[in-house]
Ligand SMILES: Nc1ncnc2c1ncn2[C@@H]1O[C@H](COP(=O)(O)OP(=O)(O)OP(=O)(O)O)[C@@H](O)[C@H]1O
């Protein structure tokens with residue numbers, strides 16, 4: 001293994017890793033928030049709005065992420081939406097993740113027994129209060145694992161951003177490989193970085209899960 | 220006397236007029252007319268599926284009734300006043316205000332498991348009545364004391380017996396100082412030895428003058444505590460009479476007779 005290669009390309013790889021993390025975290029948090037908004041909107045809306053949401057969910061889930069990214073990045077300018085590669089990457093990530101997050105939240109809402117919500121309505125709690133005080137705290141338990149899971153999946157989807165020249169990890173790794181004609185080492189390092197993200201995420205998810213299930217263990 | 224604003228003493232607290240409710244094609248309630256007076260206890264009895272729960276849930280608009288009226292102290296519940304068809308629902312805030320005055324207790328308790336008994340009771344006092352934290356806790360504690368559970372205030376529902384959970388649920392409702400309390404089979408999910416403690420609390424409430432509408436299979440409670448008993452069958456109000464007329468002698472209506480007969484055979488009455 002040629003270590004001086006990594007001395008030379010280390011900064012680029014690290015920068016790529018930084019971009020990956022940026023797109024991943026901003027994209028995940030954005031997708032999470034958008035997904036939550038979609039799930040709430042669905043819950044409180046009249047039927048026509050629900051149809052629109054259903055259509056959106058089907059559309060996004062029914063097309064590959066790469067196509068969505070292409071459409072946003074190359075098609076955006078025709079609609080006056082000119083984005084840098086990183087902006088396009090983050091935005092498409094948010095859009096791509098939102099229906100999956102929404103679905104997780106929707107199942108979380110349903111995990112809280114209907115009777116508890118009726119009891120809350122009977123004492124006059126508003127729908128927003130019911131969401132914040134009754135549903136959210138309880139749905140954390142069933143949604144933490146699927147959320148962690150999906151965020152891990154997203155971490156690896158960041159690699160696709162390289163197709164629109166987002167200077168993320170895969171992009172930098174490919175550059176390095178092409179310029180130095182080494183393949184094994186760069187991709188081993190690449191794997192290491194992704195593995196790191198996965199490990200940290202699942203560890204964090206585990207911590208959150210332990211926290212939110214605390215009250216269930218009380219005897 | 221002015222007919223528009225009858226005095227509080229004579230006006231029915233709850234007044235149900237020609238109320239009907241269907242689920243799709245199925246007619247769950249048909250043309251129900253029923254007055255509940257202040258401090259009165261009305262028990263609803265009848266076979267399974269006769270519409271007892273549906274009637275109760277229409278009173279606080281958990282189910283939207285189709286036609287007819289439900290009024291609490293003269294105010295139409297759930298629908299906007301007026302004759303325009305189709306009727307429009309009242310604003311969400313209005314419905315919340317109306318519901319504040321109608322306490323409800325469910326068969327399955329429906330406590331919020333992530334909150335302590337005290338927090339279950341205090342929640343709406345803070346969020347709906349706008350009490351400060353301390354005032355809400357004091358009021359919640361007072362309500363828990365009423366149901367003889369002041370020593371369990373810090374327990375989570377998982378650490379309470381069914382009877383205790385149901386009493387917390389009652390405390391949660393009465394803490395809001397409702398004008399009327401609705402009970403939907405409050406003891407049906409309880410082990411037999413825990414039924415008594417809940418019925419005792421309900422009797423105490425009745426003795427203090429709380430207006431109550433109680434769906435129950437406890438014929439003993441209906442016979443001894445109710446002022447009037449309503450018998451429902453297939454969505455219709457068949458009989459509405461003092462308990463003595465229903466339990467004391469052979470009821471006139473064959474449906475009531477056969478219903479009570481099955482109870483006697485099971486030695487429940
Ligand atoms: N949400 C609903 N959708 C469709 N049908 C319903 C719904 N709720 C109740 N019903 C039907 O309406 C009828 C009356 O139901 P309800 O729950 O009021 O009966 P009940 O007298 O309370 O019976 P039980 O003693 O078993 O509790 C039943 O036939 C029931 O299947």
Ligand SMILES: [Mg+2]
Pocket residue numbers: 271272273403404
């Ligand atoms: Mg019922």
